[in-house]
Amino acid sequence: MACIWVYVDHFKGTALPASYEAIAAAKTLGGKVTALVFGQGVDALAQTAFHYGADEVLLGDDASLADYRAEAYASLLSKLAKEQQPDAVLFPTSIRGREIAAMAAIDLDTGVLVDVTEISKDGDNFAATHPIYAGKLLSKVTVSAKPALITLRGRAFGKPVADASRSGTVTKVAAAVADGDLPTKVVDYATVEGRVSLGDAGVIVSGGRGVANNPALTPPAEITDEKEKEIWRAQQGFIMLGELAQTLGGAVGASRAAVDAGYIPYANQVGQTGKVVSPDLYIALGISGAIQHLAGMRTSKVIVAINKDPDAPIFKLARFGVVGDLYEIVPALTKALKERLGK
Amino acid sequence: MKIAVFVKQVPDSAAKLSVDNGNVNWGDAPLVINPWDEYAVEAALQLAEKHNGEVAAISLGGEDAKEALKHALAMGAGSATLISDPALANADAAAAAKVFAAAVQKLGGVDLAIFGKQAIDSDTGLAPAMTARVLGWPALSMVAAIPSLEAGSIKVERAIEEGRQVVESKLPAVLSIVKDFAEPRYPSFMGIRKASKAEVPVWSLGDLGISAPESKVSWTEITAPAAREVSNEMVTGANADEIAAKLADLIIAEGVL
Ligand SMILES: Cc1cc2nc3c(=O)[nH]c(=O)nc-3n(C[C@H](O)[C@H](O)[C@H](O)COP(=O)(O)OP(=O)(O)OC[C@H]3O[C@@H](n4cnc5c(N)ncnc54)[C@H](O)[C@@H]3O)c2cc1C
Numbered sequence: 001m002a003c004i005w006v007y008v009d010h011f012k013g014t015a016l017p018a019s020y021e022a023i024a025a026a027k028t029l030g031g032k033v034t035a036l037v038f039g040q041g042v043d044a045l046a047q048t049a050f051h052y053g054a055d056e057v058l059l060g061d062d063a064s065l066a067d068y069r070a071e072a073y074a075s076l077l078s079k080l081a082k083e084q085q086p087d088a089v090l091f092p093t094s095i096r097g098r099e100i101a102a103m104a105a106i107d108l109d110t111g112v113l114v115d116v117t118e119i120s121k122d123g124d125n126f127a128a129t130h131p132i133y134a135g136k137l138l139s140k141v142t143v144s145a146k147p148a149l150i151t152l153r154g155r156a157f158g159k160p161v162a163d164a165s166r167s168g169t170v171t172k173v174a175a176a177v178a179d180g181d182l183p184t185k186v187v188d189y190a191t192v193e194g195r196v197s198l199g200d201a202g203v204i205v206s207g208g209r210g211v212a213n214n215p216a217l218t219p220p221a222e223i224t225d226e227k228e229k230e231i232w233r234a235q236q237g238f239i240m241l242g243e244l245a246q247t248l249g250g251a252v253g254a255s256r257a258a259v260d261a262g263y264i265p266y267a268n269q270v271g272q273t274g275k276v277v278s279p280d281l282y283i284a285l286g287i288s289g290a291i292q293h294l295a296g297m298r299t300s301k302v303i304v305a306i307n308k309d310p311d312a313p314i315f316k317l318a319r320f321g322v323v324g325d326l327y328e329i330v331p332a333l334t335k336a337l338k339e340r341l342g343k
Numbered sequence: 344m345k346i347a348v349f350v351k352q353v354p355d356s357a358a359k360l361s362v363d364n365g366n367v368n369w370g371d372a373p374l375v376i377n378p379w380d381e382y383a384v385e386a387a388l389q390l391a392e393k394h395n396g397e398v399a400a401i402s403l404g405g406e407d408a409k410e411a412l413k414h415a416l417a418m419g420a421g422s423a424t425l426i427s428d429p430a431l432a433n434a435d436a437a438a439a440a441k442v443f444a445a446a447v448q449k450l451g452g453v454d455l456a457i458f459g460k461q462a463i464d465s466d467t468g469l470a471p472a473m474t475a476r477v478l479g480w481p482a483l484s485m486v487a488a489i490p491s492l493e494a495g496s497i498k499v500e501r502a503i504e505e506g507r508q509v510v511e512s513k514l515p516a517v518l519s520i521v522k523d524f525a526e527p528r529y530p531s532f533m534g535i536r537k538a539s540k541a542e543v544p545v546w547s548l549g550d551l552g553i554s555a556p557e558s559k560v561s562w563t564e565i566t567a568p569a570a571r572e573v574s575n576e577m578v579t580g581a582n583a584d585e586i587a588a589k590l591a592d593l594i595i596a597e598g599v600l
Contacts, residue, residue: 011505068508070472070482095485095503102472103482105437111559112436114467127563132466136360137367140564183481183516187498188509197504203600248600266522267502272356272463273378273522280599292356298571302597304590320593321577322586332587340591341600 002031002121005058005089005147007077008049009097011068013042017200018092020052022152024160026090027053029121034058034086038073040066046170051162062175067186068096074103075176081108086147088126093151094199101149110145117156126150134272134295154199155278156299198270203250203281206270206297209257210286210307211237214327234263237327241285244334247343253277253297255287271296285326289314306330344396344492347447348387348420348457350380352404352411353464362565376411379459379520381418381527386486386520387457388419388528394492396454397421401446403431403439409543416538417530423541428548430555436465438556440473445551447478455497458519460485468519475517483516487523 004026008019026033035049038060046057058080064072077100081089089104091097093115101112113119116128117138126148132139143149198204212234219229238252245252253270254263270277272295282300287293289305289312297303298317305318306326315321322329337343354360358372387398400415400423402408412423426446434442447453456478461468475482487502490509501508502521530538548555578593580586594600 011503069510070484074476098468099472099482099484102436102469103476105469105559106440106473106476109559110437112467112469113560114436114469130466131568132565133354133358133360133367133464134356134466135568137362138566138568139562140566141560141562143560145559184483184510184512186508187511189506190509191506199504281594281597295356302594302599303573304594315575315577317571317573318575319573319597320590321575322579322590323577324583324586328583329587329590332583333590336584336587336591337594340595 002029003034003086004029004031005034005036005081005086006054007036007089007091007097007100008045009092009094010039010042010045013039013045015045015048016092016094016154018094018152018154020048020160021154021157022090022092023049023052023054025119025152025157029088029119031087032056036060036077036080038065038076043170047167048162050166050168051164052160053166054168056168057170058173059170060173060175064175064177064179064182069182069184069186070096070099070103071184072175072177072182074100074107076173078104078107079176080173081147088148088150091149091151093153097151101151105149108147110147110149111143112149112151113141113143114151115153116141116150117153119150119152134292135276135298136295153278198251198253198268198275198277201251201277201279203245203248203283204253204270204277204279204297204300205241205245205248205250205283205285206253206255206287207238207241207258207264207285208255208287209261210326211241211258211263212261213286216327231262234258234261238264240330244283244330244337247334247338247341248281250279250281255290255293284314284318285330287314288312289317344391344394344455345450345453346387346391346396346398346455346457347450347453348383348398348400348415349443349470350384350400350402350411350415351377351462352402352408353377353462356463362567365565367565374407374410376414377459377462379461379463380411381459382520382522382524383457383459384415384418384420385527386489386518386524387455389525390455390489390492399424399450401426401443403427403442412543413538413541414530416541417534418528419531419534423543425543425545426551427545428555430548433558433561434556435558435560436467436469437473438558440470440477441553441556442548442551443470443474444477445553446546447474449546449551454514456480456515456517458517460519460521471517471519478515478517481512481516483510483512484519485521486518487521
């Protein structure tokens with residue numbers, strides 16, 4: 001019987017939804033599913049792993065695992081895999097997931113199939129699809145060694161359903177490296193308040209260079225520089241986008257032009273050199289639809305575009321398009337959706 | 344301070360790609376230095392300038408990868424070396440990492456090995472952590488700022504999904520750099536002249552003293568994704584409120600909220 005492990009990726013005890021997608025994906029491959037939960041004081045995550053379908057949990061709970069550090073996490077995963085020889089280990093394609101898989105591949109002399117959108121069992125081997133060249137092509141990949149290490153793109157696999165009645169056995173495992181023997185130390189965190197992670201968001205409201213074009217807004221008198229005035233106008237515009245996003249429980253994205261112009265931080269950039277996202281609903285406002293932007297959002301389920309220019313390439317991809325000024329449509333749209341959603 | 348920076352030559356991101364008998368074709372679109380690697384070169388140069396260091400650029404690839412190296416030289420790197428060997432034609436990320444690590448060892452005395460976040464052709468982003476592991480060095484990925492660097496230790500700010508993680512680490516270490524670090528400089532006129540005249544030495548596996556590492560990942564097929572079927576509907580109306588009302592109903596009818 002196949003034995004598949006799933007690395008439950010979390011930040012300070014809050015699991016990435018893609019961790020549970022990975023458990024659900026592991027279930028479809030057949031065999032026993034073991035969830036790996038590493039951290040300190042993270043017992044609750046083990047229980048949730050059962051709810052999403054894990055048959056057993058290996059729980060690493062140690063001071064050396066309190067803060068995420070790739071070396072500590074990879075060493076423990078590699079040690080356990082050497083002892084227990086799973087057929088595959090699945091990870092969400094997060095920064096952490098990629099790092100741990102990369103290091104474990106070296107330790108275990110195997111390969112990583114990264115950021116895959118489909119996965120299947122091909123006899124004894126695992127085969128997967130990995131979008132390359134920013135999704136312009138698809139590559140079929142296989143790994144000939146065991147365990148196959150595979151990171152799954154968030155939201156590419158079905159949404160799992162939790163069953164709170166499920167439970168299982170938790171086996172505690174000791175850390176592989178003592179805290180003092182690690183070369184790195186985490187000294188601080190600065191979390192970004194109120195940000196919905198773009199990768200997990202079901203709805204993204206994105207703004208482009210067009211967000212700066214609100215003639216009705218008068219910048220405060222103390223701003224005299226033209227560039228500063230434009231940034232101020234755009235930032236007010238993004239507050240308006242934020243309200244629409246909040247109404248829909250979504251996140252705010254942006255084009256590179258908006259980021260480069262200083263309207264919004266780089267963390268919000270969608271596209272080839274930003275985040276690749278795949279929400280259920282993507283609303284593009286004042287975004288022309290350059291190929292590098294499309295590369296980051298073309299797999300969104302439903303795309304809505306509002307643009308002044310009827311020839312904007314974004315309309316080719318849009319399920320619904322409006323030719324018009326975003327400053328007229330967005331406030332009205334937010335109001336209409338609030339009413340319909342009872343907010 | 345000795346810094347190795349890794350650069351790759353890739354098709355321009357606007358290239359129209361097609362697949363031909365399993366071979367990727369990008370028409371007459373130019374090859375360029377991987378955009379993420381420009382940030383890596385910028386970081387290497389800034390650190391070298393501040394800490395009296397030297398920057399060695401390294402690329403793995405065919406003859407055309409020399410252009411990426413020349414770009415790094417034009418930006419200000421002190422030396423450039425191409426690693427090229429027919430036995431590496433189908434190297435997977437782990438095999439490439441073993442080659443990168445061997446190159447770092449051959450350079451000798453390297454304090455920092457710096458990568459871009461990922462290559463825009465293969466999109467794996469595995470090289471930094473894998474190379475670090477082969478070398479037995481810590482991996483500090485997604486570095487957005489370097490508040491301090493001293494003999495034997497470094498402090499970095501990593502841009503992770505949830506915010507910033509500040510990490511102190513021993514040296515030597517492997518870094519990958521993200522866009523927040525700084526805008527890459529343009530090659531200077533003098534730099535371009537120097538780069539155009541530079542000889543780029545080529546190292547084979549033999550020069551690195553290793554045999555071809557075995558690749559465990561194989562590519563069985565490359566295809567173009569199915570064209571996206573969208574039934575496009577333009578929403579019109581007498582005024583913004585009417586358009587917004589129609590659009591809201593249509594969005595809700597899609598069942599995605
Ligand atoms: C190597 C490389 C990597 C890149 N990576 C990315 C990436 O990751 N992400 C990305 O987005 N781009 C990326 N780009 C940049 C990309 O090529 C485009 O320049 C960028 O996406 C354009 O952004 P935009 O659509 O906001 O701006 P523009 O192209 O200037 O479009 C602005 C749009 O707003 C519309 N508009 C203006 N005012 C209004 C209004 N009041 N109401 C409604 N509509 C209005 C205009 O009609 C226009 O269509 C990359 C480029 C390169 C070379």
